[in-house]
Amino acid sequence: MRALRLFPLVFVLLLVTGYMAVPVNARPAAPTYTVADVGSLVGSADGQFDKLTLLSPSALNESGAMVVNAIANDNTFWCVPFSSTKGKIKRLGKEKAFSFAFDMNAGGDIVGYSTSLDDTQFQSPKPLIWKNGKQAELETPGGAGLAYAINDDGVVAGEEGPTTAGQAVRWDDGKMTELGTLGGAHSFASDVNNKGVIVGGSNVADRDGYFPFIVQDGKMTELKSPEGFSAGATKINDKGLITGYYFNASNTDRALRWNDAGEPVELPSLAESVTTRSTDSNNAGQVVGWSGIAVGDNMSHGVLWDGDDVFDLNDLIPSDAGLTITSGQSINDNGQIAASGLDADSNQHALLLTPKSASTPRTTGIALRLPGGALKLRS
Numbered sequence: 001m002r003a004l005r006l007f008p009l010v011f012v013l014l015l016v017t018g019y020m021a022v023p024v025n026a027r028p029a030a031p032t033y034t035v036a037d038v039g040s041l042v043g044s045a046d047g048q049f050d051k052l053t054l055l056s057p058s059a060l061n062e063s064g065a066m067v068v069n070a071i072a073n074d075n076t077f078w079c080v081p082f083s084s085t086k087g088k089i090k091r092l093g094k095e096k097a098f099s100f101a102f103d104m105n106a107g108g109d110i111v112g113y114s115t116s117l118d119d120t121q122f123q124s125p126k127p128l129i130w131k132n133g134k135q136a137e138l139e140t141p142g143g144a145g146l147a148y149a150i151n152d153d154g155v156v157a158g159e160e161g162p163t164t165a166g167q168a169v170r171w172d173d174g175k176m177t178e179l180g181t182l183g184g185a186h187s188f189a190s191d192v193n194n195k196g197v198i199v200g201g202s203n204v205a206d207r208d209g210y211f212p213f214i215v216q217d218g219k220m221t222e223l224k225s226p227e228g229f230s231a232g233a234t235k236i237n238d239k240g241l242i243t244g245y246y247f248n249a250s251n252t253d254r255a256l257r258w259n260d261a262g263e264p265v266e267l268p269s270l271a272e273s274v275t276t277r278s279t280d281s282n283n284a285g286q287v288v289g290w291s292g293i294a295v296g297d298n299m300s301h302g303v304l305w306d307g308d309d310v311f312d313l314n315d316l317i318p319s320d321a322g323l324t325i326t327s328g329q330s331i332n333d334n335g336q337i338a339a340s341g342l343d344a345d346s347n348q349h350a351l352l353l354t355p356k357s358a359s360t361p362r363t364t365g366i367a368l369r370l371p372g373g374a375l376k377l378r379s
Contacts, residue, residue: 030304030311031335033353035321038084040350041070041091048095052080055350057338059104060330066338067092067101067110068350077120081112084350092130099128103149103191108132111147111156123162127171138171145169149191157189157198168200168215179215182222189215190234190244199223199242201232212244226264231256235280243267243278243287253277255289255305268310270301278305280330288313288328288337302328302339313339317353325351 038057041049052070059067065085072078081092081101085108093099093114101112110130115122127138127147138147140160147158156171160178168179168189181187184203192198198215204222209230212223223242225231231246242258255267255278267287269276274292281287287305291312302313302325313325323341326348330338337353 030306030309030316031355031357032316033313033337033355035317035323035341036352036354038066038068038350038352039087039089040068041080041082041089049080051076052078054348056340056348057329057350058100058102059110060332060336060338060352061104061106061108062332062334063106063108064332064334064336064352064354065104065108066330066350066352067104069100077117081110083108083110090133092133092135093128094135101130102147105150105154106152107154109150109154111138111150111158113146125162127156127158127160129156139174139176140169141176146188147171148189151192151194151196153194153196155192155196157192157200159188168198168202168220170198179218180220182211182213182220187213190232191236193236193240194238197236197240199233199236199244201244209247212242214242223258224262224264226254226256226266231264233258234278237281237283237285239283239285241281241285243281245277255287255291257281257287257305267305268308270303270310270312271295275300276303279328282331282333282335284333284335286331286335288331288339290327300326302326302337302341304328304331304337313337313353323349323351325353328353 040055041052051072051074053073054071056069057066067083069079069081077098079098079100081099083090097114098117099114101110104110113125113127115125124144125146127145129136144162145160147156149157160166160169164186167181168187169176182202183205187202189198189200201210201212203210212231212233213220226246229246233242233244235243244256245253246256248254253275255276256264259265270291270293273295276291278287278289290300291303292300304311325339325341327340328337335355339351339353341349341351
């Protein structure tokens with residue numbers, strides 16, 4: 001997905017009471033979703049994957065195919081990614097390596113990285129691409145790097161070198177181009193849209209932390225950060241909507257989007273003073289991610305941001321699902337969401353949320369406006 005970069009292996013989650021009721025005028029209702037468990041590698045072959053039960057989805061394409069990372073549940077350094085397409089699971093990566101898949105395009109090409117099981121500091125990761133299920137290494141000068149994103153034309157964005165020491169790059173037909181930095185020693189390219197525009201983060205020479213950038217026509221330009229705080233741009237859709245995060249004065253992660261004027265706008269949360277992260281957006285402008293639910297509570301809920309509203313995904317799935325959605329990880333243009341969720345025994349699942357029907361106007365009820373600006377309907 002990295003101080004400022006998101007390795008999506010662990011989710012930190014945070015309910016503050018205290019809200020006021022306000023009348024609700026007619027406004028679009030949030031969609032409701034069906035929930036499908038995409039399965040896992042457990043039970044395949046001779047049981048060698050039985051401890052890979054921490055499932056973290058990372059990408060979802062327009063066909064509803066999903067990429068999932070199966071992580072060891074015993075704190076050992078081991079991860080094996082797989083794809084799930086119409087209920088069919090296909091393993092990616094090698095059994096005896098730590099491999100991680102970040103993104104998938106419309107054609108089903110997948111990118112990520114792999115490293116040895118003893119490289120716990122990510123000094124020698126290899127950037128990878130899987131095409132038609134076959135794994136190939138992307139070339140880098142030193143043989144190390146990570147591939148974070150791929151667009152429908154096959155352009156890949158990532159970074160060369162070991163983590164924290166290389167710079168942002170793009171690959172076109174396997175040929176790597178360095179994108180530079182904002183003046184510091186390290187940068188990374190987080191995403192590339194179908195117009196070839198790239199976003200990411202870089203450190204700079206005269207400030208601590210990382211700062212967001214956009215690369216258009218080969219030129220890297222710094223994006224504004226709230227009050228100059230350390231920040232990162234993680235996603236850009238085909239219409240140019242950029243989303244990301246920053247660390248506020250309390251050093252709390254807060255989800256961001258950049259408006260048409262290039263100004264950073266903080267996305268609302270489910271409670272006041274909690275951590276939020278945005279992870280993906282679609283071309284309708286819907287954004288998914290997660291929000292803490294209470295200060296001091298090590299729990300998050302997956303959320304959907306639609307316009308100026310934030311919705312708890314747990315309020316949008318059947319009440320008898322028996323799951324707690326902890327993160328929305330990816331959203332496609334059909335409105336489907338790849339999500340992480342916990343069952344009653346705290347087992348972590350990879351889930352596909354599919355909208356039941358088009359939204360209809362909501363005209364009655366009381367909205368509870370939470371301190372973070374969230375709206376929650378109580379009828």
